[in-house]
Amino acid sequence: MSTSLAWESNHGKDPDVLIIGAGISGICTAINLLRHTPIRNFLLLEKGSQIGGTWNDNQYPGCCCDVWSHLYSLSFEPNPSWSREYPGQEEIHAYLKRVCQKWGLYSFIQFNSVVEDARWDGETLKWCSKVRVTGGKSEEFAKEGYVIKSDYLVSAVGQLNMPYYPDIPGLGEFKGTVMHSARWDWSKRIEGLNVGIIGNGATAAQIVPEVAKTAKTLTVFQRTPNWLVPRDDKKISGMRQALYRYLPPIRRRYRASLMDFRESWYDAAVVEDSDLNNTMRDLCAELMTKQLVDKPELVAKLTPNYPPGCKRIIISDDYYPALNRQNVELNTGTIEKTTETGIVVEGKEIKLDVLILATGFKTVQFMYPIKIYGENGRSLEDIWPSGARAYLGITVESLPNFSMLYGPNTNLGHNSIILMIEAQSRYITEMISQVHHARSNGHTLSITPSNCTVETFNEEIQERLQKSTFASDNCNSWYKNEDGVITNNWCGNVIEYQNRVSAINWKEYEITGSCAETLLKKDKSRLGRVVEESNSALIPIAGVVSMAALGVAAYLVRYGPRRIR
Structure with a gap:
């Protein structure tokens, strides 16, 4: 050497x-x-x-x-x-x-x-x-x-x-396509096939709505449910982009407001049994009920028994609507093994053509x-x-x-x-x-x-x-x-x-x-630090800002655009 x-x-x-x-x-x-x-x-x-x-x-x-x-x-x-x-x-x-x-x-x-x-x-x-x-x-x-x-x-x-690969007996025997989310193979066809996805965390919540649009059937294998809040994603207009480009103070002020908002969520996401954490739980539950109108039986399966924040909180506008589709099934049984043609859950084999592993990382x-x-x-x-x-x-x-x-x-x-x-x-x-x-x-x-x-x-x-x-x-x-x-x-x-x-x-x-x-x-x-929050007294008023943030979330849950319902 x-x-x-x-x-x-x-x-x-x-x-x-x-x-x-x-x-x-x-x-x-x-x-x-x-x-x-x-x-x-x-x-x-x-x-x-x-x-x-x-x-x-x-x-x-x-x-x-x-x-x-x-x-x-x-x-x-x-x-x-x-x-x-x-x-x-x-x-x-x-x-x-x-x-x-x-x-x-x-x-x-x-x-x-x-x-x-x-x-x-x-x-x-x-x-x-x-x-x-x-x-x-x-x-x-x-x-x-x-x-x-x-x-x-x-x-x-x-x-x-x-990437973390789950320790499932027989995983190597599956004759169909197997892909980890971090090693996606775009040359493999999914359209019109029977697809299974192991995992229901942040990655799965992004993949499921897309795959559900074209797969013949999609089975989501869930081990533990997750709390979910609305994303409310939207395009940034050309006018706003121009303002941010030619008037940098406006862009900096916007970034500072985002920093304030996110910092104010600390109690809601991290402090167990705080008022804000409990409010977050209630809003998440309300969103779930509102979006699973065609499959209300899923609410119990998708409701965690732990406080929001214990696991990564999912941010999505379309995960629950995807589960609401007729070609999508949520399976919460225990996976026993993988066969050449599918996955066996509690004695029953589910036939699959494609298996997606949204199982995260080491x-x-x-x-x-x-x-x-x-x-x-x-x-x-x-x-x-x-x-x-x-x-x-x-x-x-x-x-x-x-x-x-x-x-x-x-x-x-x-x-x-x-x-x-x-x-x-x-x-x-x-x-x-x-x-x-x-x-x-x-x-x-x-x-x-x-x-x-x-x-x-x-x-x-x-x-x-x-x-x-x-x-x-x-x-x-x-x-x-x-x-x-x-x-x-x-x-x-x-x-x-x-x-x-x-x-x-x-x-x-x-x-x-x-x-x-x-x-x-x-x-x-x-060394100093990069000061980006808009208010140096942010921490003392975090509770007030958090309540405002949760108020916005509540509005999105109850009166948001139709696409997130």
């Missing part, structure tokens, strides 16, 4: 920074390096053949975002031309590609490159990452793979990148399947014996000069994840800058969160999370691991998190190297 073969052949030396993943997190971090540092010797490795991460992987029918388009975009790269309130996959992917082109990121990205393992070298204070080339032109340069050494390693692989296995080895060869499995954890979801004990984006306990149940990613990227960029500055001046620097820092932080957030809807005993979700530990979600709102990562307290880190004392003398590095 040649060392750094592909990278050195083009650049002459190893990168200072290696970023794994070219989705939104990797793109944001790379741009921040260009915006705020002199670092130009960095590399993004992407396992796919295109940028975009989850928005490149997921290309199924009806794929779209459940956050408003003007809030699901980078603050420093607004898009005044979003065509809809909720963007579709193709429009989001096109936006990300435009951003990459504008900032010249393609010259920093190496596609079809899978990082198999990364090891910290305590002598050189560098990360050694083993890369396997999977296809494309890259194979011509490094057919056997190669190793890249970097001063800093960033994981931007996210939480939603490895969300609690952060960094999977990459093998990570930190100080003294300590593996990530040894570091996380009871589940993934990190300080601020960004830095991990025993992993020097390493950071994550969208790491443990940074997912949200109420707002746009991009708001979290941008804050994390600013924090990480400062850490990278310190290491780069030391190296550029002939010094060394190693930064690792102390065990005490990680322990104290995680004790705090887990205690708070136990009081949230995520911790309800009545539901299992991708927010938890098998032991019930909430490894994915943040315990507060976005503003709180942004404030907590607006400065780096160097006393919370174990810092070694020839210029360690210089950094420790700084005490703190103040």
